[in-house]
Amino acid sequence: MSLRIIFAGTPEFSVPTLEALIGSEHEVVAVYTQPDRPRGRGKKMQFTPIKEVALKHDIPVYQPLSLRNSEAQEELALLNADLMIVVAYGLILPEAVLKAPKLGCLNIHASLLPRWRGAAPIHRAIEAGDDKTGVAIMQMDKGLDTGDVWSEASVAITPETTMIELHDTLKVLGAKLLLETIPTVVAGEKSPQKQLEEGITYAEKISKEEAKVNWEEDHETIMRKIHAFNPFPGAFTSIDGELLKLFRVAKTANKSQATAGTLRVEADKIYVVTGDGFELEILELQVAGKRKMESALFIKGHEINQKVCQ
Incomplete structure (x- = not known):
């Protein structure tokens, strides 16, 4: 079954998932990403990695500063999407946005929930000495990474593993797992699993x-x-x-x-x-x-x- 999908993401971590969706049977009807900002030593205005991919494939790009206002919410609702996929987007999704797609919003989170909810799960897993981590496909709700989990896939962390190596592994793993999970969501025969109340940790944003x-x-x-x-x-x-x-x-x-x-x-x-x-x-x-x-x-x-x- 082909779905009308909205994709929301910003950094390079999100790219494999967007590319996988573009190459699938589904139709990516719109891409949401953070506004263009000056980057690099020259502080030149640059597109986000996700915007570059979207423009290459002639997909409409939306870059609101916030999704909390009614105008942005109405604009998104008019896209008539079946599903919204969120990967490191960087904006909070209010309840009106979470409910707009027929099947709601799925998030690819770079940890095995409920461990390392929050902003920097890859960094914190290595820093804490975890021997494994992974990705979770989560049905988004109003909380911070508190939604029910459809599927997970894990990878080992060794003492030699660096953040960039783990980042590159998980971004590909997440894209693969998402495509495997979407048919389960569409079928409606199973429900996602609630996260455990034990073992919750928060991956605070990294400071210099x-x-x-x-x-x-x-x-x-x-x-x-x-x-x-x-x-x-x-x-x-x-x-x-x-x-x-x-x-x-x-x-x-x-x-x-x-x-x-x-x-x-x-x-x-x-x-x-x-x-x-x-x-x-x-x-x-x-x-x-x-x-x-x-x-x-x-x-x-x-x-x-x-x-x-x-």
């Missing part, structure tokens, strides 16, 4: 301030933070007043009595002492104003042996 590395913490906590904030906002430290962002590190069996944050250079490798005495090997970092680089390249231009990160 919390990305500062505290070298007094243990090596596993520091490693998780660095990988959770790769690439945004980028975990950071400083050496002699020079800001460094850290993107990838590796566990070692090395132990040291040196002060936490002390750097050690051996051949083309950089090690840093953590609060529990274990050294982490820094694999990828970035000096302010320059591109990411591997440690071997950084060493060539910097004398850092026995210096202490601040």
